[in-house]
Amino acid sequence: xxxxxxxxxxxxxxxxxxxxxxxxxxxxxxxxxxxxxxxxxxxxxxxxxxxxxxxxxxxxxxxxxxxxxxxxxxxxxxxxxxxxxxxxxxxxxxxxxxxxxxxxxxxxxxxxxxxxxxxxxxxxxxxxxxxxxxxxxxxxxxxxxxxxxxxxxxxxxxxxxxxxxxxxxxxxxxxxxxxxxxxxxxxxxxxxxxxxxxxxxxxxxxxxxxxxxxxxxxxxxxxxxxxxxxxxxxxxxxxxxxxxxxxxxxxxxxxxxxxxxxxxxxx
Amino acid sequence: xxxxxxxxxxxxxxxxxxxxxxxxxxxxxxxxxxxxxxxxxxxxxxxxxxxxxxxxxxxxxxxxxxxxxxxxxxxxxxxxxxxxxxxxxxxxxxxxxxxxxxxxxxxxxxxxxxxxxxxxxxxxxxxxxxxxxxxxxxxxxxxxxxxxxxxxxxxxxxxxxxxxxxxxxxxxxxxxxxxxxxxxxxxxxxxxxxxxxxxxxxxxxxxxxxxxxxxxxxxxxxxxxxxxxxxxxxxxxxxxxxxxxxxxxxxxxxxxxxxxxxxxxxxxxxxxxxxxxxxxxxxxxxxxxxxxxxxxxxxxxxxxxxxxxxxxxxxxxxxxxxxxxxxxxxxxxxxxxxxxxxxxxxxxxxxxxxxxxxxxxxxxxxxxxxxxxxxxxxxxxxxxxxxxxxxxxxxxxxxxxxxxxxxxxxxxxxxxxxxxxxxxxxxxxxxxxxxxxxxxxxxxxxxxx
Numbered sequence: 001x002x003x004x005x006x007x008x009x010x011x012x013x014x015x016x017x018x019x020x021x022x023x024x025x026x027x028x029x030x031x032x033x034x035x036x037x038x039x040x041x042x043x044x045x046x047x048x049x050x051x052x053x054x055x056x057x058x059x060x061x062x063x064x065x066x067x068x069x070x071x072x073x074x075x076x077x078x079x080x081x082x083x084x085x086x087x088x089x090x091x092x093x094x095x096x097x098x099x100x101x102x103x104x105x106x107x108x109x110x111x112x113x114x115x116x117x118x119x120x121x122x123x124x125x126x127x128x129x130x131x132x133x134x135x136x137x138x139x140x141x142x143x144x145x146x147x148x149x150x151x152x153x154x155x156x157x158x159x160x161x162x163x164x165x166x167x168x169x170x171x172x173x174x175x176x177x178x179x180x181x182x183x184x185x186x187x188x189x190x191x192x193x194x195x196x197x198x199x200x201x202x203x204x205x206x207x208x209x210x211x212x213x214x215x216x217x218x219x220x221x222x223x224x225x226x227x228x229x230x231x232x233x234x235x236x237x238x239x240x241x242x243x244x245x246x247x248x249x250x251x252x253x254x255x256x257x258x259x260x261x262x263x264x265x266x267x
Numbered sequence: 268x269x270x271x272x273x274x275x276x277x278x279x280x281x282x283x284x285x286x287x288x289x290x291x292x293x294x295x296x297x298x299x300x301x302x303x304x305x306x307x308x309x310x311x312x313x314x315x316x317x318x319x320x321x322x323x324x325x326x327x328x329x330x331x332x333x334x335x336x337x338x339x340x341x342x343x344x345x346x347x348x349x350x351x352x353x354x355x356x357x358x359x360x361x362x363x364x365x366x367x368x369x370x371x372x373x374x375x376x377x378x379x380x381x382x383x384x385x386x387x388x389x390x391x392x393x394x395x396x397x398x399x400x401x402x403x404x405x406x407x408x409x410x411x412x413x414x415x416x417x418x419x420x421x422x423x424x425x426x427x428x429x430x431x432x433x434x435x436x437x438x439x440x441x442x443x444x445x446x447x448x449x450x451x452x453x454x455x456x457x458x459x460x461x462x463x464x465x466x467x468x469x470x471x472x473x474x475x476x477x478x479x480x481x482x483x484x485x486x487x488x489x490x491x492x493x494x495x496x497x498x499x500x501x502x503x504x505x506x507x508x509x510x511x512x513x514x515x516x517x518x519x520x521x522x523x524x525x526x527x528x529x530x531x532x533x534x535x536x537x538x539x540x541x542x543x544x545x546x547x548x549x550x551x552x553x554x555x556x557x558x559x560x561x562x563x564x565x566x567x568x569x570x571x572x573x574x575x576x577x578x579x580x581x582x583x584x585x586x587x588x589x590x591x592x593x594x595x596x597x598x599x600x601x602x603x604x605x606x607x608x609x610x611x612x613x614x615x616x617x618x619x620x621x622x623x624x625x626x627x628x629x630x631x632x633x634x635x636x637x638x639x640x641x642x643x644x645x646x647x648x649x650x651x652x653x654x655x656x657x658x659x660x661x662x663x664x665x666x667x668x669x670x671x672x673x674x675x676x677x678x679x680x681x682x683x684x685x686x687x688x689x690x691x692x693x694x695x696x697x698x699x700x701x702x703x704x705x706x707x708x709x710x711x712x713x714x715x716x
Contacts (some may be wrong), residue, residue, distance in 0.1 A: 100552070209699075210694040222686065222690075227686050
């Protein structure tokens with residue numbers, strides 16, 4: 001990290017000697033409209049990822065903690081994406097989403113979309129990145145929610161049933177409060193992971209169409225390694241670390257997670 | 268503001284020292300010092316008498332391998348072909364490795380900005396003395412192609428592929444069915460676009476997801492609008508290069524082509540590197556494709572019948588009020604192999620390989636067999652025996668007779684913003700930025716480079 005901070009005050013192409021340029025990279029960063037655009041895209045990606053993954057993981061995790069028929073078999077199949085690397089998953093989805101030869105394009109044409117090309121539009125491409133990421137990581141967060149739900153004492157549900165609560169009310173008044181710490185844990189992992197996610201964007205969209213999915217990490221990579229502006233890329237890296245760390249600290253502080261209060265206190 | 272210049276050795280030694288301090292344990296520090304020392308000294312492992320030749324995934328690789336096999340029979344230094352996958356950037360891979368023990372001994376490149384930093388840092392072998400000492404070798408290559416690898420008027424590369432001007436490939440059967448001849452003017456091109464659109468045929472296949480494919484339109488339209496100095500200013504990093512009104516005019520023509528629906532509805536996600544565009548062209552899903560003649564080699568390998576019978580090709584049409592020479596070319600004059608300085612023995616072996624194999628009859632023959640047109644003088648008779656001799660001879664004469672042959676702009680300009688140029692022109696085609704925004708961006712990027 002110290003080296004990256006040092007490089008953020010230099011101009012270096014990775015080959016020639018390093019040149020110290022003071023605040024040159026930082027002045028450029030503040031004035032660069034692409035950085036602001038990348039930051040906004042990262043925010044959209046992070047929010048979208050959190051919404052999709054939290055909703056799905058919580059729903060499936062709570063369901064998987066129950067005793068439904070075939071739960072174990074279905075859970076095992078569902079957790080398969082956890083076994084694959086991000087790169088492998090992205091390569092597969094690029095092929096599936098190809099509008100000319102991919103199965104998704106073929107299916108889309110069968111339901112009335114003659115040129116179904118989700119990666120071809122800015123919003124569609126970003127949505128696809130969110131969904132492919134969700135496909136990969138929802139199983140992991142599902143495990144977190146499943147484990148947490150299993151830890152909720154059954155007696156609480158029995159008491160709720162005695163009070164006349166139906167399924168939804170049991171979820172809202174028993175399950176959800178006891179998942180508070182898990183929600184915070186999962187959210188921190190999702191948010192920090194989203195702010196630093198890179199390989200899915202690289203392989204699925206390569207930042208495109210155009211710069212529509214240029215997240216901040218991808219922008220940093222492009223500037224630092226493709227354009228060989230390692231000094232400027234390092235300045236972006238420092239911003240990324242500071243922003244991700246700040247968000248994590250704020251989340252932990254605001255949610256009271258730092259106090260490590262058990263949801264079973266008083267039981 | 269340049270306050271201090273820190274050499275790579277000083278930086279890495281400083282980094283090593285800091286890491287040792289922080290690491291603590293002798294074992295960790297020792298290992299790190301050893302690793303960084305290897306990085307810092309610049310001494311490449313000669314790898315026990317072998318030399319690595321890095322090339323990209325191309326149809327010509329078997330020909331290069333055969334040349335290497337021939338050379339290795341009589342050389343104590345054995346060359347090894349290392350193929351860099353198409354999904355990896357050769358430029359990035361070389362840049363990362365060139366000052367380490369894992370560096371290539373020779374590498375495939377695009378000349379211009381792709382090797383300029385290495386020349387600047389004295390990392391490449393200057394081939395000029397060797398070429399001057401062997402005029403028969405020097406004069407065996409087409410001068411416009413050999414000269415394209417000059418930096419500061421010195422030669423740093425030898426052509427390893429055929430000449431690769433960008434031309435308009437077209438489906439002869441489709442044009443015949445629609446009673447069209449290939450457009451010679453911009454207006455005729457727009458008319459052809461209209462006709463094909465009315466028949467539900469994608470007029471021009473543009474693998475727009477691969478951003479440099481959009482650059483070719485910028486290069487040719489500006490070359491046809493002219494004059495040649497528009498490109499020269501870029502090549503010499505003239506600070507006012509991007510302000511030239513021809514560039515803005517060129518961009519507007521690009522937008523006109525997009526607005527005319529010339530590229531179909533899925534061009535933004537159509538990739539070139541995965542072969543999908545070639546497959547679509549071969550399957551008759553598009554009438555035209557602006558692409559380098561390297562693509563013909565790929566078509567011959569993958570879709571031989573289509574390539575030999577149905578592909579036509581033509582120069583880029585002229586532009587209204589254009590001052591450029593209609594015979595001017597753009598594209599890759601070739602690709603080159605450059606030699607990275609390592610040990611005298613290995614350097615000599617690499618130079619000998621280039622001097623003896625790249626213009627040999629066998630190598631020329633093998634390149635022609637995969638559809639290439641080698642950048643070698645006096646091969647007309649050999650080209651007459653090529654799989655598609657008409658195409659091969661036509662391309663050869665195109666290059667021989669061209670008044671100018673512009674190197675691809677993203678290779679010609681500084682590599683500090685060459686990739687950004689590709690992204691920005693792609694954004695114009697995707698209508699994410701306006702032509703003026705493109706010009707403003709390029710002016711800023713060129714200044715920061």
